[in-house]
Amino acid sequence: MKKWLTYAILGMMTNGITLFFAKVILSSSGTYSLVFMQFLGGFLCVSAYIFIKKIWKSMDLKEILLASTCGAFSSLGVTFFYLALNDTLVSVVAPIRGSGFLIFTSLLGFIFLKEKITPKKLIGLILAILAIIFLTI
Amino acid sequence: MWQLYVGLAIIFFGLNDFTVKKIKKAKPEQILFFQFISASFLAFIATIIFGQTSKINFFHMFLGIGLFLALMFFYLALKLGELSKVAPIFGLNVIITAILGLIFLSEPFSAKTITGLILGTLGIYFLGGKK
Numbered sequence: 001m002k003k004w005l006t007y008a009i010l011g012m013m014t015n016g017i018t019l020f021f022a023k024v025i026l027s028s029s030g031t032y033s034l035v036f037m038q039f040l041g042g043f044l045c046v047s048a049y050i051f052i053k054k055i056w057k058s059m060d061l062k063e064i065l066l067a068s069t070c071g072a073f074s075s076l077g078v079t080f081f082y083l084a085l086n087d088t089l090v091s092v093v094a095p096i097r098g099s100g101f102l103i104f105t106s107l108l109g110f111i112f113l114k115e116k117i118t119p120k121k122l123i124g125l126i127l128a129i130l131a132i133i134f135l136t137i
Numbered sequence: 138m139w140q141l142y143v144g145l146a147i148i149f150f151g152l153n154d155f156t157v158k159k160i161k162k163a164k165p166e167q168i169l170f171f172q173f174i175s176a177s178f179l180a181f182i183a184t185i186i187f188g189q190t191s192k193i194n195f196f197h198m199f200l201g202i203g204l205f206l207a208l209m210f211f212y213l214a215l216k217l218g219e220l221s222k223v224a225p226i227f228g229l230n231v232i233i234t235a236i237l238g239l240i241f242l243s244e245p246f247s248a249k250t251i252t253g254l255i256l257g258t259l260g261i262y263f264l265g266g267k268k
Binding site for chain 1: 138139140142143144145146147148149150151152153154155156157159160161162163164166167168169170171172173174175176177178179180181183184186187189190192193194195197198199200201202203204205206207208209210211213214215216217218222223226227228229230231232233234235236237238239241242244245246249250252253254255256257258259260261262263264
């Protein structure tokens, strides 16, 4: 198996399982405290990784600010996702998030990055919208 | 209410992805480092505001390992493969979560849920593709 495919599958599995455990833990935990602990855990892991591998190079202030902005967006994204998980079934929320996320990023790409709407992407958009309709009605 | 929450989650995840694309020079580990700092800080403020400091459980940090590993594997895959191939495979993680929920949490599933899952999987595949 190609190396990139192994990494992509490992990433897919790890994220899928992590979200499942998040749903299990949410039933007996606070949403905000869980998000805080999760990101703190992630921060400790990445710090240890950087320290062990000794990989660090200077970074532009602009890129630091952009990465920090990403942190704010992901924190809000995870919080709202967990609030939704608290309210309903994970088998409904997870696929909606997956499809909705791709619809939204595709729209951002079409509008701001002038990416082309190919027939394949149009089919994908229609299928993703139909999936959301089926899962929410 | 959950529909509003999931809508907002989608918007913020989308904005996150869009902003990450603007970072050209930094290494993935460095992006994650600053991303996790600001995310932890914001989540800590929310924990205080919503009075959940007593609910802090240090064992929940293990979920952070999963988050870190998932994102590192994603970045490693991106380094070696094309985004158009890696993204749809990684995007299928939500289907794994949904299937685990159906099996282990005994969530009720109807024909509608299964149809939605299949359509969502196909949608993710088509949207992530190159052409």
